[in-house]
Amino acid sequence: MSTNDSMNTSLYAAREPIFPRRVSGTFRRLKWWIMGVTLAIYYLTPWIRWDRGPNLPDQAVLVDLANRRFYFFWIEIWPHEFYFVAGLLVMAGLGLFLFTAALGRVWCGYACPQTVWTDLFLLVERWVEGDRNARLRLHKQPWSAMKARLRLTKWTLWVLIGIATGGAWVFYFADAPTLARDLATFAAPPVAYFSIAILTFTTVVFGGFMREQVCIYMCPWPRIQGAMMDEDTLTVAYREWRGEPRGKGLRRRKEAASATSETTVTRAAGPQIGGRSPALKMPGIPDTAGGTLPLDGPGDCIDCNACVNVCPMGIDIRDGQQMACITCALCIDACDEVMEKVGKDRGLIDYIALSDAPRERAGEKPRSLWVHILRARNILYTVLWAGIGFGLVFLLFIRPEIELTVAPVRNPTFVTMSDGTVRNAYDVRILNKHGEERVFLVAPGFGQDLALEIEGRSGNTVSVPADTQALTRVYVMAGPENEIAEGDRTEIRLWVEDLMSGERAYSETTFTGRGSQ
Amino acid sequence: MSVKKKDDVTGTETTGHDWDGITELNTPLPRWWLWTFYATIVWGVIYTILYPAWPLVSTASAGVLGWSTRAEVAEQIAEAEAANADIRAELISTELAAISEDDALQNYAINAGAAVFRTNCSQCHGQGAQGAKGYPNLLDDAWLWGGTIEDIAYTVRHGIRNEDDPDARYSQMPAFGDILAEQEIATLVAHVQTLDEGADPLEGEGGQLYADNCASCHGEDAKGMRELGAPNLTDAIWLYGDSDADLTTTIANARFGVMPAWGPPRLSEDEVKAVAAYVHQLGGGEASAPAE
Numbered sequence: 001m002s003t004n005d006s007m008n009t010s011l012y013a014a015r016e017p018i019f020p021r022r023v024s025g026t027f028r029r030l031k032w033w034i035m036g037v038t039l040a041i042y043y044l045t046p047w048i049r050w051d052r053g054p055n056l057p058d059q060a061v062l063v064d065l066a067n068r069r070f071y072f073f074w075i076e077i078w079p080h081e082f083y084f085v086a087g088l089l090v091m092a093g094l095g096l097f098l099f100t101a102a103l104g105r106v107w108c109g110y111a112c113p114q115t116v117w118t119d120l121f122l123l124v125e126r127w128v129e130g131d132r133n134a135r136l137r138l139h140k141q142p143w144s145a146m147k148a149r150l151r152l153t154k155w156t157l158w159v160l161i162g163i164a165t166g167g168a169w170v171f172y173f174a175d176a177p178t179l180a181r182d183l184a185t186f187a188a189p190p191v192a193y194f195s196i197a198i199l200t201f202t203t204v205v206f207g208g209f210m211r212e213q214v215c216i217y218m219c220p221w222p223r224i225q226g227a228m229m230d231e232d233t234l235t236v237a238y239r240e241w242r243g244e245p246r247g248k249g250l251r252r253r254k255e256a257a258s259a260t261s262e263t264t265v266t267r268a269a270g271p272q273i274g275g276r277s278p279a280l281k282m283p284g285i286p287d288t289a290g291g292t293l294p295l296d297g298p299g300d301c302i303d304c305n306a307c308v309n310v311c312p313m314g315i316d317i318r319d320g321q322q323m324a325c326i327t328c329a330l331c332i333d334a335c336d337e338v339m340e341k342v343g344k345d346r347g348l349i350d351y352i353a354l355s356d357a358p359r360e361r362a363g364e365k366p367r368s369l370w371v372h373i374l375r376a377r378n379i380l381y382t383v384l385w386a387g388i389g390f391g392l393v394f395l396l397f398i399r400p401e402i403e404l405t406v407a408p409v410r411n412p413t414f415v416t417m418s419d420g421t422v423r424n425a426y427d428v429r430i431l432n433k434h435g436e437e438r439v440f441l442v443a444p445g446f447g448q449d450l451a452l453e454i455e456g457r458s459g460n461t462v463s464v465p466a467d468t469q470a471l472t473r474v475y476v477m478a479g480p481e482n483e484i485a486e487g488d489r490t491e492i493r494l495w496v497e498d499l500m501s502g503e504r505a506y507s508e509t510t511f512t513g514r515g516s517q
Numbered sequence: 518m519s520v521k522k523k524d525d526v527t528g529t530e531t532t533g534h535d536w537d538g539i540t541e542l543n544t545p546l547p548r549w550w551l552w553t554f555y556a557t558i559v560w561g562v563i564y565t566i567l568y569p570a571w572p573l574v575s576t577a578s579a580g581v582l583g584w585s586t587r588a589e590v591a592e593q594i595a596e597a598e599a600a601n602a603d604i605r606a607e608l609i610s611t612e613l614a615a616i617s618e619d620d621a622l623q624n625y626a627i628n629a630g631a632a633v634f635r636t637n638c639s640q641c642h643g644q645g646a647q648g649a650k651g652y653p654n655l656l657d658d659a660w661l662w663g664g665t666i667e668d669i670a671y672t673v674r675h676g677i678r679n680e681d682d683p684d685a686r687y688s689q690m691p692a693f694g695d696i697l698a699e700q701e702i703a704t705l706v707a708h709v710q711t712l713d714e715g716a717d718p719l720e721g722e723g724g725q726l727y728a729d730n731c732a733s734c735h736g737e738d739a740k741g742m743r744e745l746g747a748p749n750l751t752d753a754i755w756l757y758g759d760s761d762a763d764l765t766t767t768i769a770n771a772r773f774g775v776m777p778a779w780g781p782p783r784l785s786e787d788e789v790k791a792v793a794a795y796v797h798q799l800g801g802g803e804a805s806a807p808a809e
Contacts, residue, residue: 013545210549217547411645415800418659418752420713425656425800456617456798475800480753 015213017139018314020122021132021306025333034110035119043164046171050074053435055466063173069467075396076433076467087392091385096221098381100228102373103351104235108221109328114214117165117207118312121158128154132309158208159200166199212313216324226323231355232372236327238318238349241361243301246318300344307331307349317349402440403431404496406507409473413512420480424511428474430496432464438498439463444476445493445506448484451477461499476511488515601625605787613666614805616794623794630795633788637779646799651757651774656800659754661746662686664803668743670793674780677746682778688746693730694769701726706764712739712751 048060050073057064062071070077070085077084099106108115129135129150141147170192171179182188183196206214215222229235301318308316310330315322317331335349356366409425417423432438440462444450452460455473464470476492478485484492490513495506522531524542531540565571569585571578579585604625608616617623635644641652648654653661662672675684693702708716708723718739719728728737734747741749748756756774757767780789796802 011545012548012551014548213547213549217550409645411643412647412656415647415654415656416753417657418749418754420753423657423800455800 016314018212018312019132019135019139020312020330021309021334022126023306023310023330023334023337025336027329027333031110031119031328031330035116038111038113038116039120043168046168046176052076053466056435057175059175061172062175065173078431078433081399084392084395087388091388091392094381094385094388097228098378098385100225101230101233101381102378103327104229104233105222105225105325105327108215108225108326109236112326114206114219115312115326115328117161117203118211120161121207121211122312124157124161125154128157155204155208158204161207162200162203163196165203166196169199170195212324215313215326222323230377232353232375234351234353234369234372235321236317236325236329236332236349237321237352237354237357238301238307239347239352239360240299240318240320241357243299243318243348245299246301246303247298300339300348302338302342304338306334306338310334321354400503400505401433401501402438402496402498402503402505403433404494404505404507405429406494406509408509408512413516414514416514417477420485421477422480422482422485422513423475423477426474426476426494426509428462428472428494428496429469430462430464430472431469432466434466436466437463438500440496441499442472442474443495443497445495448490448492449479449482450484450492450511451479453477462496478511478513484511485513486515487513489513601629608787608790611790613670613790613793616666616790617798623798626791626794627798629788630791630793633784633792634795637784638792641776646796648756651772653756654754655796657754658801658803659749659752660801660803661741661743661748661756663743664797664801665805666793666797666802667805669796669802670789672776673784673789673793673796674778676778677776678773679775679777682780685778686746688734689773690734690747690767690771692769692771697726697730697768702765702768705730705768706761709750709764710759710761713753715751718750 045061046059049058050060050071051058052071056076057071059071060073062069064071068079075084096107125135129138138147138150167183170183174192179188179192183192210218307318308314308331310333311317312328312330313324313326315324317325329351332349332351336346339346339348352360352366353372355372360366405428407427407429409427413424415423415425428442430440430442432440442452442454442460442462444452453475454460454462455475462470462472474494476494484490490511491508492511493506493508495504497504522533522540523529524531524540527542530543532543534541565578566580567582567584568580569577570580604622607622608626611619611622616626634642634646638646642648642655643652646655653659658664660668662668662677672686675682675686677686678689679685693705697705704723705726708721708727711723712718718724718732719737727739731750732739734742734745735750736742736747739750741747748754755763757763757772777783779792784792
């Protein structure tokens with residue numbers, strides 16, 4: 001038979017709604033703190049003021065696209081200094097590598113905006129509709145006035161959060177108080193409203209409705225992270241050697257009496273929800289699917305499903321490491337709470353390095369945390385990360401306040417004047433990064449007997465307004481008797497001097513003489 | 518041949534294909550993904566109806582919105598023209614010498630003038646205004662007919678030696694090949710070659726020939742005469758070349774450089790002023806005479 005029976009099963013799976021239960025504990029507290037801090041940074045940063053003098057914006061963090069400037073407290077980045085941003089992105093990448101190699105998907109579980117906002121949306125959902133059981137009931141109920149009221153309340157709050165999220169985003173790109181006033185009086189540019197609308201939409205859809213679907217199907221990071229982790233990575237795992245065989249209540253006690261029944265092997269083996277989250281075998285763990293588990297008594301797991309009920313991803317951590325797990329550690333809190341109630345040791349679900357699993361099975365203690373953290377790979381990531389960081393800081397301090405670039409005008413390369421003088425023209429751009437107008441003296445290098453004139457000016461000075469670059473056409477002349485005038489091409493220097501501070505900068509360029517023809 | 522199989526570890530159905538013991542899980546796609554896929558198809562179809570898309574024999578379907586890149590460019594050009602209307606009117610009403618006093622006006626004039634120059638003037642005077650043999654270099658400080666912005670604007674407006682404009686600048690050097698003997702021309706050439714080294718134009722045999730034939734236009738000091746467009750013979754700039762052969766040709770046959778008149782309707786009033794301002798600031802412009 002060549003019939004493929006799998007054709008009979010659906011190729012597509014509908015999303016199974018997830019109703020995570022409230023939980024309290026160490027990791028939940030940590031997550032509340034991280035949520036509070038990250039959201040505060042996001043919403044409040046644009047409102048921090050920073051005095052830069054009369055000519056520059058006084059917003060601490062500002063991406064000024066129109067004027068092509070990026071302000072970050074005392075640092076100002078011009079477009080040609082974009083390598084600072086590139087360096088920060090490289091650092092962000094290496095930082096993710098480091099955290100993933102050391103602590104698994106710690107970014108996903110604690111700090112990723114998708115996680116933080118989903119957490120916030122769940123908080124609202126729980127506040128409006130109640131905890132897991134109430135929400136489950138409401139979900140199964142047919143539509144009624146009460147259900148409509150609760151849903152509308154929840155969605156309204158979500159949309160408000162979404163608007164606040166999109167609203168905060170646009171403040172990074174313009175002066176926040178001015179833009180806030182303009183937004184309120186409908187005088188803001190359309191692009192501001194448009195950006196807010198798009199971000200409101202994505203925030204509500206991703207945080208309210210798609211949630212774990214974003215992590216499982218849309219985000220590339222879970223796939224990449226598989227390659228970043230190894231057996232020494234600390235990750236959320238279930239101590240199955242301690243927990244199995246699981247069981248509860250009467251059955252549990254009965255099985256404790258006659259601990260040989262085959263039925264006690266109830267280790268879940270398969271996707272639990274929506275056909276997703278297959279348990280993946282990881283290095284360091286012996287294959288347990290063959291029924292090699294100890295059958296000499298019930299394990300610590302009372303199969304209360306607390307870990308499953310609190311999971312925002314809707315998975316069962318007892319299936320082992322799996323792609324859908326974002327290691328938010330809420331199952332650790334839930335399990336610890338239960339273990340304390342039933343009088344057993346905490347840590348049935350815990351941060352464990354998989355390389356410790358065989359040791360623990362053999363009854364030994366796991367190795368120290370630092371053995372896992374301080375390994376060559378993590379140290380290498382840290383050194384690279386810090387190296388780039390120090391490099392950027394160093395560059396930041398040696399950055400000149402004035403710069404010039406000189407482009408010889410090549411069409412034509414030189415002009416002969418009526419008295420035989422040879423004149424070259426240069427497009428000189430002088431960058432003034434100061435917060436006030438500066439006057440620059442332009443001069444040719446010494447010892448070559450060159451004269452210099454500036455187009456449209458009688459003197460040799462150029463005034464450059466605050467925080468801008470000025471383009472000036474400069475003429476350099478070599479008299480008829482000068483060998484440079486008769487020669488081919490000669491290296492020369494153009495100097496600029498800030499007449500206020502005395503800072504000087506120069507640029508090497510070429511003078512073309514009659515001999516080039 | 519594929520057989521329905523379940524993966525032992527996950528319990529998920531496999532695709533049934535087996536490559537050296539490696540099987541692929543047949544995990545179902547999320548349904549919202551399917552709807553997103555359909556939505557993109559619908560979007561694509563609507564897009565091709567609204568915008569130009571379907572290839573036809575010699576063109577493409579126009580799209581019901583009637584949008585085209587050309588129409589968009591035309592709109593943008595019209596917008597730019599409208600935005601410049603005020604400054605053009607200002608340029609027309611401003612005296613030539615006063616343009617450079619207003620930074621915004623000068624900036625507009627230079628940029629607009631550069632565009633006019635590239636389109637209309639660069640064919641002869643070169644993209645960089647450096648000229649060529651017979652076509653004056655506009656970057657230097659030598660001007661046949663004057664280098665103030667008023668002189669430049671007049672030359673642009675009326676041209677040189679063209680029959681179409683009665684106000685065109687006009688002069689003609691005689692072809693001395695008919696008047697002087699070959700030997701005399703050779704003497705004159707040798708004499709003229711010494712002028713840029715500071716020799717007295719009226720001295721010696723060549724000086725006599727010069728005084729009789731050339732000084733009436735080029736001046737007794739050989740520094741030329743702008744009213745007649747007669748070039749300065751003592752400077753380093755030679756429009757038609759400074760070799761003996763070039764000078765012999767110039768003296769024997771004379772030269773007759775022509776420039777068309779560019780005044781309205783060819784260029785508009787503001788374009789004439791803009792291109793004059795542009796040429797004037799290229800490095801050789803002279804200050805205007807003070808107003809009387």
